[in-house]
Amino acid sequence: MAIEVVEMTKSDVYGERNQAVYEKEVSLSDVGTSDIIKIPAGMNKIAVTLSVGGGGKGKVQASTDTIPVIDAITGIIWVDWDKGEVAVDSQDSCEPAISALRLNQTFAGTTKLTVRCQ
Secondary structure (H helix, E strand, C coil): CCCCEEECEEEECCCCCCCEEEEEEEEECCCEECCEEECCCCCCCEEEEEEEECCCEEEEEEECCCHHHHHHCCCCCCEECCCCCECCCEEEEECCCCCEEEEEEEECCEEEEEEEEC
């Protein structure tokens, strides 16, 4: 399966006029790397949750490369999140300068990366 760059889905914020949130989930059921989630420009808060199951382990990786580099999929510099490899559900946030995120599953089982930003 080829890795792709995926866009986040824009949704309205319930009860808030002219407000939007962007969301995306990627999951893996074996060791490997997920599609790349491109973060929209202008985001102030980026929440990240990594869910693990079935003995899985994984880590989140972030990049601040330019959008043309992200879109090309090659030559991207990835940095592991501060939590490193985790075997339990974990949550964190990223600074607004992040241009892309991905999930790296390091041990058999299941993992799911959920990203939400506003």
